[in-house]
Amino acid sequence: MTPFPSLSDLPSQLRQPAVRDLAWALLSPPLLAQTPWPQRHPLKASRWSQQPDALADWLLSLDADSHTLLHWLSQSSVRRLGLYYERLWQFALHAAPGIEVLAANLPIRQQGHTLGELDMLLRDDEGVHHLELAIKLYLGQPPCSGAELAHWLGPGSHDRLDIKLTHLGQHQLPLSARAEAQQRLTELDIQRPQAALWLGGYLFYPWQQPSYAAPADGNPTHLRGRWLHRADWTPFAAHNPGHWQPLARHAWLASARIEEEHLWSREQFNQWLTALPSDANAQLLVRLIAGPQNEWLEAERVFLVNDHWPAQTAD
Numbered sequence: 050m051t052p053f054p055s056l057s058d059l060p061s062q063l064r065q066p067a068v069r070d071l072a073w074a075l076l077s078p079p080l081l082a083q084t085p086w087p088q089r090h091p092l093k094a095s096r097w098s099q100q101p102d103a104l105a106d107w108l109l110s111l112d113a114d115s116h117t118l119l120h121w122l123s124q125s126s127v128r129r130l131g132l133y134y135e136r137l138w139q140f141a142l143h144a145a146p147g148i149e150v151l152a153a154n155l156p157i158r159q160q161g162h163t164l165g166e167l168d169m170l171l172r173d174d175e176g177v178h179h180l181e182l183a184i185k186l187y188l189g190q191p192p193c194s195g196a197e198l199a200h201w202l203g204p205g206s207h208d209r210l211d212i213k214l215t216h217l218g219q220h221q222l223p224l225s226a227r228a229e230a231q232q233r234l235t236e237l238d239i240q241r242p243q244a245a246l247w248l249g250g251y252l253f254y255p256w257q258q259p260s261y262a263a264p265a266d267g268n269p270t271h272l273r274g275r276w277l278h279r280a281d282w283t284p285f286a287a288h289n290p291g292h293w294q295p296l297a298r299h300a301w302l303a304s305a306r307i308e309e310e311h312l313w314s315r316e317q318f319n320q321w322l323t324a325l326p327s328d329a330n331a332q333l334l335v336r337l338i339a340g341p342q343n344e345w346l347e348a349e350r351v352f353l354v355n356d357h358w359p360a361q362t363a364d
Contacts, residue, residue, distance in 0.1 A: 050078050050268055051090055052098035059105055060303055061346070065115045067122060067137075072108050073303035074137045080185065080210075080248050083266040085218045089245035091138060091180055094173035096146040107144065130301060134184040134249070135168060148173050151239055157230045165224050170234075170242055179225040179242040181217055185210070185250040186301065188276045188331075188352055190359060195262040201252065204331035204352055206359040210264065217246055253352050256285055276331075276352035282322065285351075292337040292345065293318055305335045305347035312337065312345050328355050 053076050060072040079088060097104040111118055121140045126132070139153050151170040156163050169180040186203065187210050193200035198211035222244040224230055234240070253276040254261045263271070277285050286293070294313045296305055313321075325332070332353045337345035 050082065050270065051076060052093055053101050053104065055101050056105055059108060063108065063112045064306070065112050066300065066303070066306075067118050068108060068112045068115050069303035069306065070133075071111070071118060071137045071141060074134060074184075074249065075104070075108075075141055077249055077272060078268050078270045080187075080250050080252060080268060080271050081264065081266050082268040084246060084248070085214060086222050087243075087245040088247060089178065089180065091142060091169065091171070091178075091182070091247060092145055092148070094175045095148050103146070128299075130298060131184055133299065134302070135182050138169070138182050142169065142171060151177070152237060155233065157224055157227070157233055159229045164227070164229060165221060167225055167230070168221075170225075170237075170239060177239060177242045179222070179244045181221045181244075181246045183213070183217070183246070183248050183250075184302070185213060185248065186253065186352075187250070188253045188354070189255055189258075189261050191255050191258065195254070196265050198264050198266070201264065202359055204354065213248075217248075222246060251350070253350075256351070257281070274350040274352065276354060278354055278356050278358065279325075279327070280356050282353065289336065289349075291348070293334050294337060295321065296333045296335055296350075298333075301333055305337065305350075306340070307337055307345045309343040309345065328357070331355075331358070 056076050060069055060076060063069045063072055075092065081088070092098055118140060122133075122136055125136060135154070139150070142148055142150050149172040151172055152167065153169055155167040155170060157165055157167065167179050168182050169178075171178050171180065185208070187201035188204060189195045190200050190202050195201070198214065199209060201210035202208065225234070225242050225244055234242070251272045251274055252263065252267070253274045256275040256277045292312060292315075294307065333350060334353055335347045335350045338348045340346040
């Protein structure tokens with residue numbers, strides 16, 4: 050599903066958080082194998098796809114000196130995870146050999162009203178492409194089976210996998226073919242882009258339903274975790290002992306790598322959990338295991354949600 054299967058272990062070798070996130074964006078598998086619109090890896094026709102070692106060398110050089118990446122990220126507000134993901138992709142596509150970035154986040158307007166934005170417009174050896182990029186984390190909703198896209202909710206209960214795909218398919222992806230967009234694209238000398246999507250992220254399965262199914266159209270190699278209600282933490286922790294620690298939202302992409310000096314003690318974690326409001330938003334936790342060079346590496350991740358989750362069903 051990605052052009053770089055030989056580089057799957059590379060992110061674990063990287064130490065700079067932003068570079069690890071960049072590598073994660075480029076190398077992680079998509080959530081779904083089948084989508085209503087074409088799903089296309091943005092680097093599919095880059096020279097990196099024929100020379101994966103060149104991409105590895107580029108990422109390793111950034112890990113040695115991440116100044117250019119950090120400067121790029123600092124030029125725009127990236128507080129939202131989705132915007133951060135897009136900025137990482139933009140940085141890579143500007144650097145990728147064989148790819149010409151034509152526009153990013155291009156607004157399409159009609160009589161002063163913004164109809165939407167085109168995430169990426171690029172040209173490569175396979176033509177001109179309009180790409181919509183998305184990073185999503187969804188939790189399997191009980192008591193559903195998980196087999197249908199509608200069974201998968203965002204951690205805030207306000208997003209759902211089928212709704213996201215419908216919005217992509219009915220609004221975002223067709224936007225580049227609308228007359229209002231054609232006028233703007235002609236001004237930029239862009240003709241007939243091919244629309245496609247790339248949907249990355251994680252699916253989180255109910256911990257007490259080990260037989261919970263993946264979506265019927267899911268990618269068999271998609272990234273996954275588990276989720277549980279706050280009231281279930283004590284029995285869950287008893288069956289899953291180890292060093293648990295919450296991750297800040299901006300660190301939700303790449304697998305966690307924590308220096309020992311930043312490792313929480315069990316007492317710290319218990320104090321944090323006790324102080325956590327009963328109606329708190331979903332918290333992403335990671336279980337850490339000892340790694341090389343006094344660092345701790347993510348072994349698994351879980352969402353801890355309040356006992357009323359899902360408070361409401363997305364619709």
